[in-house]
Amino acid sequence: MSWQQRINAALNERRAADAFRRRVAVEHGAGRWLQRDGERWLNFSSNDYLGLSQHPQAVAAWQEGAARYGVGSGGSGHVSGYTVAHQQLEASLAEWLGYPRALLFISGFAANQAVIAALAGKDDRLVADRLSHASLLEAASLSPAQLRRFTHNDVSHLQRLLATAPDGQQLAITEGIFSMDGDAAPLAAIHEATRTSGAWLMVDDAHGIGVTGAQGRGSCDAQNVRPELLVVTFGKAFGQSGAAVLCSDTVADYLLQFARHLIYSTAMPPAQAVALRAALEIIRSDDGQQRRETLASHIRAFRRGARTLGLTLTDSQSAIQPLIVGENDQALALAQRLREQGCWVTAIRPPTVPAGTARLRLTLTAAHQGQDIERLLEVLHGARQ
């Protein structure tokens, strides 16, 4: 097959399976409303869990940062792009999360790729939860290290896989809160298993940071665990983008030598680092605490209401509340009916989730009001008739 034939065949296959992906350009997609073509919907598909993407202090900090530093960093952090704004944000993150060091990355995807590529060699073994995010599994499958996957949240399966040592080292990989299911990993038991076998643990807490734990310190804090490598991202509760890896001094020094996503890529704009520090301050403040409480009360109200309606919920206690539908066409049709009733939800289909588990991934945020959750339940009730 020529390139063109191969591309056409791949696209046709996606179309035939109701799995063709399209983007929609919106006028506004974060916060309480999604706005498009002058119309608006209640937004149940953003990861802006605390509503901070629209927070006046975060917006002002970005503006002030741009006025002071300009809009770009001008280079890789290894050349001239690492400013005092980046340094201060790293120091604040390290102090907040109780690690010696934090290193900033431009995205969670880049951080996960960089860490796994820099650490794992051909004699090593990566042992990842089967439902880990694509950025982790992709990095692991591109790595020369052996990749084994353990059954989702199954600590005894993890233990069995770790029990036979490879020639090199082992790194266990999981998430704090799973992105498509919303459930939490048993981090204490997982860390115990890795420690016993001499493996290291890497936790990606994209969906826990800012939202759970004291001061929003995340899933590890909530479960009193300190993995050797903690990845936090700023595209969710922080309401912006970017990521950081929290680690020891020596691991940070090692990543600065060998993490190619850091060395060969332009540092995030310093203004963004200023805005991220403002978001961190909000997260740690009473304002952040109130937002977490608002979100928690929306989650409780949604789960209570959904149970009353007889909807099947997962055991997620997080802002991610999936309704598993099954087939792609059913999930798309249900999402469409909800949109017709003013609620914007996204159908998530394979390969993002396992085949036969197409779902609506509903996300609740502190930007919602109590009546929004009631409206969602009412519309779900009607759409499922």
Ligand SMILES: *Cc1c(COP(=O)(O)O)cnc(C)c1O
């Ligand atoms: C969103 C997400 C990422 C990617 O982070 P970005 O900063 O958006 O690139 C990584 N891991 C998990 C678990 C995520 O949900």
